Amino acid sequence: MHRTIGVVGGMGPWATLDFFEKVLRATPARRDQEHLRLIIDNNPKIPDRGPAILGDGEDPTPALVATARNVEAAGADLIVIPCNTAHHFYQAIQAAVRVPVLHIMREVAGAASRRFTRLGRVGLLATRATVATGLYQDAFRLLGAEVVVPDERGQEVIDRLIYAIKAQGVDDALRSAGVAEGRGLNRAGAEAIILGCTELPLVLGEDTLGLPILDSNLILAEVAVGLATSAEPLPAPVRV
Amino acid sequence: MHRTIGVVGGMGPWATLDFFEKVLRATPARRDQEHLRLIIDNNPKIPDRGPAILGDGEDPTPALVATARNVEAAGADLIVIPCNTAHHFYQAIQAAVRVPVLHIMREVAGAASRRFTRLGRVGLLATRATVATGLYQDAFRLLGAEVVVPDERGQEVIDRLIYAIKAQGVDDALRSAGVAEGRGLNRAGAEAIILGCTELPLVLGEDTLGLPILDSNLILAEVAVGLATSAEPLPAPVRV
DSSP states (O other), X not given: OOOOEEEEEXXXXXXXXXXXXXXXXXXXXXXXXXXXXXXXXXXTTSOOHHHHHHTSSOOOXXXXXXXXXXXXXXXXXXXXXXXXXXXXXXHHXXXXXXXXXXXXXXXHHHHXXXXXXXXXXXXXXXOHHHHHHTHHHHHHHTTTOEEEOOOHHHHHHHHHHHHHHHTTOOOHHHHHHHHHHHHHHHHTTOSEEEEOSTTGGGTOOHHHHOSOEEEHHHHHHHHHHHHHHOSSOOOOXXXX | OOOOEEEEEOSSXXXXXXXXXXXXXXXXXXSGGGSOOEEEEEOTTSOOHHHHHHTSSOOOHHHHHHHHHHHHHTTOSEEEOOOSGGGGGHHHHHHHOSXXXXXXXXXXXXXXXXXXXXXXXXEEEOOXXXXXXXXXXXXXXXXXXXXXXXXXXXXXXHHHHHHHHHTTOOOHHHHHHHHHHHHHHXXXXXXXXXXXXXXXXXXXXXXXXXXXXXXXXXXXXXXXXXXXXXXXXXXXXXXX
C-alpha cells in the first residue's frame, strides 16, 4: 500500500513540473497503477519568498500554510515543498499540519553524507534569500562541511538566472555565466555544488558544470518516493 | 483574477505530466504569480478504463468520482480529465461535482472546426476502448466529418504502443509501427489525425507523422488556460 505525496507547489511552476517528472522517473512502475498518487497544489499565487525574507515583501506564510493544509485535507500522507527559499517558513508550515513535511536542506545534507565519505567544502548556488537564511550552512555544518557561495557580483548573476528560468527566458550568455559561477566555487575549493534552488536543475547539470552536483529537487523526489513506497513508519514531524 | 484548474489525473501519470507542461507553455507569464493555480490529483490507482469498458475489468467510476470531488473540494473552479478513455464515464463525473468538467472529445471537435474549414475524413489513434465507445465518432459527426480507425492488426499496434508509453518502454520499431498506422489512415483519406489518447503525443507529432494532428492533451490544456484566464462566465455544466 503506497503513501500519497502532497506537493506544496508553484514556486515556481516549472520547478514543480520538474519535481513531478523526477518522482515519475524515480518510481519503479510498468503500469499506471504501480505509480504513486500525488496531490499537487501548484499555487504560483503564493507571494515571492525572496523579498519577504530580504525585508520588503508580503509575508507568504499564510498562503504557504493554507496550501499545505489543502494538500493534507486532499489526502497527503507526507508533504514536500519543491522550493528551497520557502523553507525559511518551514516551522510554521510543519506546525500547521499533522503529517510530516520533508525539509529539503536536511535531505540534501543527508544525501551528501551518503554520497561523499568526507566533504570539506561544498558550493551553494541558490537565491540570495536562501543564502541569507543560512539553512544550507547550518545543515552542512553538522556534516563538518563548509559552504562557499558566490561573491556579490556572482550572486547577482545567479538571481538573474533563476528569475529568467521562471520567465522561460534563459539565453546562452546567462547560462554560461551561471556555469562560470559554479566553476568559480570549485576553484575556491568546493568539491561539489548544491543546486539549492529548484529552478537551477532546469538549466545546470553535472554535464555542463563538469563537477559533482547535489540537485535539491532530485534528492527531494527520491526521498519522497522512498518514503511513499516504504513499509516502515514515517518519521515523526519535527516540532521545534 | 484567475480561475483554478482541477486535474483528475494519473491516467497515466506521464500524460498528466505532459498536460501540466502544456498548461505552463500555454500560459502567458513572466513570473510565478502570473501562472495559474492547478490542483492536480495524480491518482494512478484508478482502475484501468480499457478492460472495464471492454467487459471484464473493475469499474473505475467510484474512483473517478472521488478524485473529481477531491479536486473540487481543494478549490478547482473547472475540471479536466487528461485521459480520453475515462470520458466513457463523463456523465457520472460531471453529475458528482458542481463545477464544469470539460469534455475532451467535444473540445477536440471544437478545435478541429476552428482549424479546418471543411473536414471530410479524420483518422483516430486511440485505445481500443475509446474507439469502441464511439465518442469521437459522435463528436465529429456533428461537424459532418467521418472518423476512420486502424484495422484489427493496426489497433493492436496502437494499444501496444500506448501501454509501452505507460511503461516507458517504447522502442524505435514500435514507434515506427505507430507512425505507419497514422500514415495508413492518411492513405485511407484522413486529412488529419486525432491523437485521441493522451499518451500518444509523448511519442507522435506532426513532424513524425508528416500530416496535421489534433493533439487531445494540447487542446484540452489550451481550452483550460483560456477559460481560467477569461473574465467571461464559465460554461454551465452539461447535464444529461
